[in-house]
Amino acid sequence: MVAEITPKFADDHRFAADDEGVVTPAILNPGASSPLYLQLQRQLRGLIQAGEWRPGMRLPAVPQLAGRFQVHRLTVLKALAGLKRTGWVQTVQGRGSFVADRLPEAPGLRPDSAFPFEGSARLASEGELGSWLGETLEKAQDTHLVSFSAGFIPTDLLPLEPLRKLTTQVMRDLGSEAFMYAAPAGHAPYLQAVARWLESEGEPIPEGWGVRAIPGAQAGLALVVEALTVPGDRILVESPCYVGALALIHALGREAVPIQVDRAGLDPDRLASALQRAEAKLLFTVPSFQNPTGMTLSTQRRERILALTRAHGVTVVTDSAYGDLRFTGKSLPPFRCLEDAEHVIHLGTFSKSLAAGLRLGYLVATEGMLRRLAPVQEVHQIAMNPLTQAVVARFLDGGGFKRHLVRLRRALKERRDAMVEALQEHFPQGTEFTEPKGGMHLWVVLPEGISAMDLHREALAEGLGFAPGPLFFADRRGTNCLRLNFSTHTPEVTRDAIARLGRLVHRLQNPAKNR
Numbered sequence: 257m258v259a260e261i262t263p264k265f266a267d268d269h270r271f272a273a274d275d276e277g278v279v280t281p282a283i284l285n286p287g288a289s290s291p292l293y294l295q296l297q298r299q300l301r302g303l304i305q306a307g308e309w310r311p312g313m314r315l316p317a318v319p320q321l322a323g324r325f326q327v328h329r330l331t332v333l334k335a336l337a338g339l340k341r342t343g344w345v346q347t348v349q350g351r352g353s354f355v356a357d358r359l360p361e362a363p364g365l366r367p368d369s370a371f372p373f374e375g376s377a378r379l380a381s382e383g384e385l386g387s388w389l390g391e392t393l394e395k396a397q398d399t400h401l402v403s404f405s406a407g408f409i410p411t412d413l414l415p416l417e418p419l420r421k422l423t424t425q426v427m428r429d430l431g432s433e434a435f436m437y438a439a440p441a442g443h444a445p446y447l448q449a450v451a452r453w454l455e456s457e458g459e460p461i462p463e464g465w466g467v468r469a470i471p472g473a474q475a476g477l478a479l480v481v482e483a484l485t486v487p488g489d490r491i492l493v494e495s496p497c498y499v500g501a502l503a504l505i506h507a508l509g510r511e512a513v514p515i516q517v518d519r520a521g522l523d524p525d526r527l528a529s530a531l532q533r534a535e536a537k538l539l540f541t542v543p544s545f546q547n548p549t550g551m552t553l554s555t556q557r558r559e560r561i562l563a564l565t566r567a568h569g570v571t572v573v574t575d576s577a578y579g580d581l582r583f584t585g586k587s588l589p590p591f592r593c594l595e596d597a598e599h600v601i602h603l604g605t606f607s608k609s610l611a612a613g614l615r616l617g618y619l620v621a622t623e624g625m626l627r628r629l630a631p632v633q634e635v636h637q638i639a640m641n642p643l644t645q646a647v648v649a650r651f652l653d654g655g656g657f658k659r660h661l662v663r664l665r666r667a668l669k670e671r672r673d674a675m676v677e678a679l680q681e682h683f684p685q686g687t688e689f690t691e692p693k694g695g696m697h698l699w700v701v702l703p704e705g706i707s708a709m710d711l712h713r714e715a716l717a718e719g720l721g722f723a724p725g726p727l728f729f730a731d732r733r734g735t736n737c738l739r740l741n742f743s744t745h746t747p748e749v750t751r752d753a754i755a756r757l758g759r760l761v762h763r764l765q766n767p768a769k770n771r
C-alpha cells in the first residue's frame with residue numbers, strides 16, 4: 257500500500273557533508289558535463305537514501321519538480337524513468353510516482369560496513385598478478401584501451417602554454433645556470449616559492465624545519481626508507497596501500513606490516529596493537545584522498561596516530577600526493593602542522609596537481625632530519641635540474657598554480673560524479689564503492705565471489721583497463737576489489753566504459769543468464 261503523503265522539500269538537504277561537516281547544497285549545474293537528468297536522478301535518490309523521502313511517499317508532481325529544480329519537464333521524466341528502472345521509484349497508474357516500498361540496495365558504501373575495503377577472504381595466488389607499476393603504467397598509456405588503472409591529470413588541463421612561456425623566460429633569465437647542477441637542497445627560488453605557497457595555504461613551515469627538492473614523492477619515499485632503515489626492518493603501511501610503496505619496500509628488502517584502513521582512514525586502534533607486536537621503524541601513510549581507497553584521515557585520528565608513533569619512536573612519512581585536490585570544504589591540517597610532530601616527514605609532489613613529467617616534489621622535515629637525509633640524497637642524484645624548479649617557482653609565485661588548481665579540481669569532481677553515477681547505474685546490487693571528496697581514484701568491492709582478476713582479463717579483451725585489488729595488499733587480499741581512477745577520461749567516455757565494465761561484472765556474476 258502506498259501512503260498518500262506528498263513530501264515537502266527541506267531547503268537544507270544534507271546529503272553531502274564533508275569530513276568536517278561542511279554541507280554542499282544540492283544544485284543542478286547546466287554547465288557541468290553530467291547531463292541534467294542524471295544530476296537530478298542523483299539528487300532525488302539522495303533524498304530517498306537520506307530518509308527524507310520515505311518508502312511509500314508520493315513524489316511531487318512533475319511540474320512541481322521541474323519548477324523546484326528549474327529544469328524542463330522532460331528532464332524530470334527522464335530522471336524518474338531512471339529511478340524506476342533501478343527500483344527506487346514505482347508508478348501507480350493514474351495516481352503518480354511513489355518512493356518504492358522496498359528500497360533497492362544500491363551499489364555504494366553501506367553505512368553499516370565496518371571494514372569493506374579488503375573484500376572477501378580469498379587471497380590471490382602467487383603469479384596471478386603481473387608486475388606492478390610498470391604494467392599498470394603501460395596499460396594506462398595504451399591508447400587502444402580505455403584504462404582506469406593510473407591517475408593522470410586530464411591532458412586538456414595541463415597548463416601547457418603558461419609552462420612554455422615560463423620555460424622560455426627562465427632560459428633567458430638564468431642563461432647557462434638553467435642547465436647546471438642545482439644546489440643539492442634544491443634551487444633556492446623554488447624552495448622559497450614552495451614555502452610561500454604552503455604558507456598561503458595555511459600550512460607554513462615552522463622554525464626549525466626546512467624544505468628540500470625531490471624528484472617526486474616516490475623518490476622521497478625511497479630516500480627516507482634508505483636513510484632511516486636497513487634491510488629486514490619493518491615499515492607499517494596502510495592496507496590497502498599505495499602500490500608503489502609496497503613495491504619499494506619489497507625491492508629494498510624491508511618488510512611491510514599492513515594496518516587496515518576503514519572509511520576514516522588508517523585505524524589507530526589497529527595501529528596501536530601493531531606497534532605493540534612489531535618493532536617498526538617507519539609508518540607510511542597517504543592521509544588525504546588515500547591511494548587506493550580515496551578516504552581521508554580525520555584530524556582526531558591524525559592526532560592519535562601522531563601520539564602513538566611518538567611514544568614508540570616510529571617516524572611517520574606522510575605522502576600528500578593528492579592533498580591539493582580537494583573538491584569541497586577545507587583541507588585538514590597535515591600531520592606536520594599538528595602539535596609535537598617533529599617525528600614527521602612530509603612528502604609533496606607536483607605530479608598529481610600539475611604535471612607528472614616534471615618529476616618534481618618537495619620534502620618538509622626538521623632541520624635535524626634534513627641533515628640525516630641530505631648525504632643519502634646526494635649519493636643518489638648529486639643534484640636536480642634547476643630549469644623545471646625555476647619554472648614551477650614562477651608558476652607558484654605568479655598565481656598560475658592557484659588558478660590552475662581551481663580548474664583541475666572542478667574537472668576532477670565532474671569526472672568523479674560521472675563515475676559514481678555510472679557505478680550506481682550499471683554495477684550489481686551488493687557492490688560497494690567509495691565516493692572520495694578529492695583525489696583521483698575510488699575503491700570498489702564487488703559482490704563476494706566475483707574475481708577482480710577474472711574481470712581484469714575479460715575487461716582487457718574488451719579494451720578496458722583497471723587496477724585489480726590484490727596489487728594494493730602486502731598479503732594479496734582484495735581479490736574481489738578494484739581501484740578505478742576517475743581522472744583520466746572525460747565524463748562521456750567514463751560513463752560508457754563503466755557501463756561496459758558493469759555488463760562484464762553482471763556476466764561474471766551470472767554466467768548462464770548472460771550468455
Ligand code: PMP
Nearest residue numbers: 472473474498542547577605607
Ligand atoms: N605517492 C602516491 C600515493 C601516488 O599515488 C603516486 C603516484 N601514483 C606517487 C606517490 C608517485 O608520485 P611521484 O610522481 O611524485 O613520484
